[in-house]
Amino acid sequence: MALNKVVANVEEACAGIQSGMTLMLGGFGLCGIPENSIAQLVKMGVNNLTCISNNAGVDDFGLGLLLQGRQIKKMISSYVGENDEFERQMLSGELEVDLIPQGSLAERCRAGGAGIPAFFTPAGYGTEVGEGKEVREFNGKPHILETALTADYAIVKAWKGDTAGNLIFKATARNFNPMMAMAGKITIAEVEELVPVGELDPNQIHTPGIFVQRIFQGERYEKRIEQRTVRPRA
């Protein structure tokens, strides 16, 4: 019998998230971000959060909404430039920022979920990212030791999910979501379409439900586009 991970709504899904916790939030830019849960975190007013997310949203969307309310104490990201409020808080010292090479960020989340405490990577060797980190040579090339990341709650967004928590992502909205789902002590998945078990083809599932503790169907996805680039129709 498949386990049932369904919670009624975003309030139930985010219950237990407290000030001072470490959260992982999926998405790349505004693509594949858990919109409903972010709105709920704003409503809950939790603060002093450490947020692990590739980006920090824009001023009025994504994690920018949490920055506006000064709910974030520290960001762990690879690229954060799209946000005036972020810049202001960073320069004034209100916000701590840890910048990590994107591949190392992805792998540190994956490692966190996979029971691997640390790994060696060539990325960042010889740069300030490598400062103070253990260096070892493999195959004649220097590598630095990077440690795994985990979170109290990981919050991910998928396209389709079933009641057992199995997830399928759409196109490039997958990005960091699968690794973060693995690395959360509690993982919350919000999905555009929640279906009964058996409706998703087991061959096509990207994230097995074992990594997901709570799943709910999100509402009113805005899916804002950050850089709308098009070719004119002839």
Place this chain on the structure above:
Amino acid sequence: MLDKNGIAQRIAQELEDGYYVNLGIGIPTLVANYIPQGVDVEFQSENGILGMGPFPLEGDEDADLINAGKQTITAMLGAVYFDSATSFAMIRGQHVQLTVLGAMEVSQNGDIANWKIPGRMVKGMGGAMDLVASAENIIVAMMHTNKRGESKLLADCSLPLTGVGCVKKVVTNLATIEITDGAFHLLERAPGVTVDEIVAATAGKLVVPDEVPEMKL
């Protein structure tokens, strides 16, 4: 002298049939417009697509389908999507044959600086450090000098590094330059540019052969 499109056009000549290619933001993106005839390549974008196509037709844009510059794109026939860890496995594991990226500075031993200017807002390195640390074949696309007219090809980078000893080739508005044995080696002049102009614009050690052909575009 080349403009940005000219630099992209010259770099496109480096594409070989069957290559998987990662193009950075800026001039590198333009390389996709000049794929030589008869050459099949697939573009990888590190946010999670292989087989990236051109921008969508107006009205067809999909918020779930973007490139690493967060621009709306399309997917070619045979494209595939994957997560960020898999994407950087392709990059770190050297499954991508060519990486083209921009730079603020390159040094004569192949160091590259392109992510941070001290005292200015730091946006982050994104995937650049992973890309330069592992790619076998990295070409830098950039202007030879900065806005103040100072050389960007230096003995040592003055800005914080993105990677060490990794750049093999640089294509600028003035020249094609190879980096080996701790020096820049002049391979080609851009159309209408003299060797003297290139020497004057290069601060690092530049090896100039007797004969320097003009680029063919």
